Amino acid sequence: MYSDVLTMCWSIKEVNKNLSDREPLMDYTVRYLKNACSRLGEMLIQIDAQSPGEEIGVRDRDGRERRFSLKEIAKMLLDAKKVVEFNLIDNIESWARSKA
Numbered sequence: 001m002y003s004d005v006l007t008m009c010w011s012i013k014e015v016n017k018n019l020s021d022r023e024p025l026m027d028y029t030v031r032y033l034k035n036a037c038s039r040l041g042e043m044l045i046q047i048d049a050q051s052p053g054e055e056i057g058v059r060d061r062d063g064r065e066r067r068f069s070l071k072e073i074a075k076m077l078l079d080a081k082k083v084v085e086f087n088l089i090d091n092i093e094s095w096a097r098s099k100a
Contacts, residue, residue: 001047002100008040009093016089037083040092041074048074056095058086 012033019029048054048070055067066086068076073092076082083089 001043001050002096005040005043005047005096006093006100008036008043009089009096012036012040012089013093034080037077041077044070044074044077044092056091058088058091060086 015029015032015036019033054070056070056073057065057067059065073088076086076088
């Protein structure tokens with residue numbers, strides 16, 4: 001499952017990186033990113049069911065480290081502002097890499 005999380009994080013980062021190159025497809029790309037973040041959240045909930053109490057440490061914009069449960073992170077993935085504010089994709093990727 002961790003390798004699936006890593007793949008999804010990579011995909012989200014690649015699509016986001018190339019977002020400016022795809023203006024004609026922007027609506028599709030944004031929809032893809034929303035769906036991918038939603039699917040990533042579902043993966044985290046599945047992992048939480050197998051390993052309850054798991055947390056991911058993230059740094060906010062002020063540099064403070066905070067820890068959130070996988071369920072909290074899954075909910076945050078539905079809010080684009082939270083994804084950016086907590087750099088969620090990179091933090092999830094680092095966490096999954098440490099578990100894989």
